[in-house]
Amino acid sequence: MGMSAGDERAASPRDEEWPEAEKAEKLARGAALKWASGVFYRPEKLEGLGHYRRRETQRNSSIQSRLKSTVQSYLEGVSAGLEQLRSAAQEVQSVCQDLGAARWALLDSADHFQGLQQMRELMEEHVQLASVVQVLPQIFSVHEVFSHILQLLRGQHLLEAHVELMMVEQLRDDILSQLHLRGLSSAQATVLSYFSGLQELNESLAKQLWDIVGSSLRLVREDPVLFVTAVRIIEREEKIDDTLLLEATFLPPGRPKGWRQKFYQVLQDTMTGARFHAPRMDAEGPGLAKHLAALQKDIVSELRVVKDLMVQCVPAHYNILSVCTATYHQALSSHLQEILREDLDKQGLFLLLEWALRVYHSPEMMGHPDLLPEVDVSALDPLMSSELVDQTERRYVMKVKASVVEWMQRTLDVEFKEWFKEEEPETDHQGFFQSALPAIVMQMLNENIQVASLITNTLQQKIYNMALEELEAFLGRLREALVQCGKEHQQDRAVPKYYISHLLAVLNNNLALSNSVSSLHPDTACREVPASLQAALDRMQKKATQLLLEELLLDLQPLCLQLPSRKWLSGSQLVGSMCEVIDKYAKDFSRVRKPVFTLLLAESELLVANQYLRALLQRRMVCKSREERGQLCHRLLQDATQLRELFCSLGLDRSQQSLEAVFALRELISLKDPALLSLEVLGFITKYPDVSDEHVSTLLDIRGDVSREVRHVVLEMMAQHPQLLPEGYRPIFSTILVPVQELPFCLRKGKCA
Known part of the structure; x- marks a missing residue:
């Protein structure tokens, strides 16, 4: 629905003033049109138009009522606020008038205030003079008090002397504090000069205190009163130090005194005195042993005094037993390092290690029943570090x-x-x-x-x-x-x-x-x-x-040089003589214990077998007939059997003997059919793998009936069956060199020597 021109003119100024209202109205109209088009898009829906109109009319009436109520409430609040602002403005105006009146009144009273300032200064000066007058008797009596304190100190009335000393110090410190607060630093030198005797008295008192602390171990046993007095004085001074450090803005000269720390230092110096700074000790042991024994005795004795007596004479927070224990421990640690710088002998080094690692912790020292359980060095560092011990x-x-x-x-x-x-x-x-x-x-x-x-x-x-x-x-x-x-x-x-x-x-x-x-x-x-x-x-x-076998060899060699020979083949007592030599050495060998005796027998048997084979192989023999081979084989059998039985009788088992090689060699020589040699040699080299081609060739030469073809077959067979030395094998042939000789030894009576 449209609006008339008059309505538009009437709305124009409002729209210009409230552009949001126009925008809201347009949005509302658009929404309404959208809703109506959605509801009445079919003719049959128009029948409910009256119902919708009544519902919307009621809705509009409800909204308008709520709007009117809200606007009315808002207007009432605005009215109340305006009323309060009017009241506040009136009160501000009234205050401004009062302030102006007060300002004029103060300006009229300025001259009177100047008079009051002078009165205030006079009052402060009066207070100061009154304070000075009050302390004048004390100030005038300072030197007299100094003399009295000195007499008390000479008479060892330390507590009374300290009380008066504290009073004089308090007087001086109060004066210095007042001067400091008023910025009168130039006057402080005069005050310090007047109280200069305090320094001397403090030093005299301190000297007596440290002498007492230095004799504390003796005093707590004989007369602990002096020691307790010294501790009380030290505690008083510590409280004064603590108070000044926490509260005062001015530290008097000589503060803080730190006498408790000095107490610990003097006590520790006393405990670690001459005994830990002994002159150069004897590095050979006895002097060190005496020194360590003295240390052990003194330390146990003194710790016992500290535990039983001194602990009762000092406040608990001093932890005096722990301090003394740690002092001795650290001093001993340094002392031992100093001793170790000397060139100690083995006895001295042993004593030091034993003392530090065993004696120190034992019931004879730090583990003494009289010191347990209060004394405990386990929490401290080791007396000797692991590096130093090593x-x-x-x-x-x-x-x-x-x-x-x-x-x-x-x-x-x-x-x-x-x-x-x-x-x-x-x-x-x-x-x-x-x-x-x-x-x-x-x-x-x-x-x-x-x-x-x-x-x-x-x-x-x-x-x-x-x-x-x-x-x-x-x-x-x-x-x-x-x-x-x-x-x-x-x-x-x-x-x-x-x-x-x-x-x-x-x-x-x-x-x-x-x-x-x-x-x-x-x-x-x-x-x-x-x-x-x-x-x-x-x-x-x-x-x-080896040296024993060399002796045996020297005695056997003259006999071995006769092998082989015609005399030997004919049945001489050559091997019998060898057995006599062996038996003689065996009797000597019986003077050695069994494991070595068995070894000597085995080595001797190997030596005999080696020398026997060496003689046969190096001095080549050539058998010219079957009878000659039979004679040689018979001789070999007799010799090997006689030697084997000898060693068996001496205690060497056959399985440990190398003479079996002589029997095996005899089998090669006694073989009747040379065509079977390759098979026999294969068995031989399998049993004795250190046999070489030269050894086998020499054996074939000894037979005297081996053809070139058979020799070639045997050597070819050996080449095709190389042997490895098994573990634990005792070489027999590898040490026997077979030289090449131009003229072989033979058995012919006419040609053989």
Whole structure:
């Protein structure tokens, strides 16, 4: 529906004034049209038009009523606010009038205020003069009080002297404080000059206090009154210090005194006095032992006094027992480091380690029943740091090592001289040769290891490791001495006279050392001999065994040189003579203990077998007929059997003998059909894999009936079946060199020698 022109003119000014109203009206009309078009888009809906009109009329009436109510409430609030503003404006105007009147009144009274200021200054001056007049008697009596305090101090009436001293100090400090507050610093020098005697009295009192504290351990036992008095005075001064530091804006000269801290310092200096600054001590041990024993006695005695007596004479917050305990602990720690700077011998180092790590914590010192449980050093740092302990243990090990090396060298020198004496070595109750060397060496090493166990397990392990290293080095030097003795014996077999007996004693000694090494280890569960030391023991045994076998070889060689010969083939007693030599040495070998005796027998048997085979292979024989081969085989069988039975009778089992190689070699020579040699040789080299082509070729030569073709087949077969030495195999042929000779040895009576 449209509006008339008059309505538009009437609405124009309002629209200009309220543009939002026009916008709202347009939106409302648009919404209404949208709603009507949605409701009445079909003719049958027009029937409900009257119903919609009545509903909307009622709605509009309700909205208009609420709007009128809201506007009415708003207008009433605005009216009340305007009324309050009017009232406030009237009150402000009234206040301004009153302020103006007061201002004029104050301007009229300015002259009177100036008079009041002068009166105030006069009043302040009067108060000051009154204060001065009040303290004048005290000020005039200061020097008299000084004299009285001095008399009290000389008579050791310390509490009374301190009370008067505090009063004079309070007077001086009050005056200085007033001067400071009024900015009269120039006058302070005059006051300090007037009270200059205070400094001397303070120093005199302090000197007496520190003398008392310095004698506190004696005083608490004899007469604790003086000590308690000194502590009371110190506590008074501490309270004054605390009060001034917390409240005052001005610190008087000499404050804070810090006498409690000085008390601790004097007490600690007294406890760590001359005893911890002793002159240079004897580094050889006895002087150090005496010094440590004195320290132990004094510290226990003094801590007992502190615990039983001094604790009762001081406030609980002093923790005097803990302080004294820590003081002794730290002083001892520094003192031990100072002692360690000396070049201590092994006894001194041991004493120091034992004292610091064992005695110090034991019931004889800090664990004393009279000190427990109040004294507890477990919460403090170790007396010796782990680094210092390790360093000291290493120094001790080096000193022990030097002593061990020197002792072992002397033992070796004595042993070496014993070898060249004109008498046999001593024997044990079973008749085995021996010397005192193993007992001396092992006892020395074992004693040092056991002594180290008194300190720490780590030191014991260090000494154990050193002992094994030095024992290994000693075995090396002993072996060198044995080699030197062997060289001298080679030049003259009569020197030493009992050369073989001493070699057997060396073997028994070596076995004794080997059996004793495991007992050195501190832990019974870890008694395995180190590989390097076992190797040194093995080298020692091998060298002594080698020298003995060289002696046996020297006696066997003249007989072996007669192999082979016609005399030997014809049935001489050559092998019988060899058996006599072997039996003689076997009787000597029986003076050595069984494990080594068995080894000597096995090595001797191997030597005999090797020399026998060497003689056969290096001095080539050629059999010219079956009869000659039969004669040779018969001789080999008899010799090998006789030697085997000898060694069996001496206790060497057949399975351990190398003479079986002679029987196997005889089988090759006695084989009737040369065509079967390749098969026989294959079995031979399988059993004795160190046999070479040259050895087999020499054996074929000895037969004398092997053709070139058979030889080629045998050597070809060996080439196709290379042999590896099994583990634990004892070489027999590899040490036998077979030289090429132009003219082979033969059995023909007319041509053979």
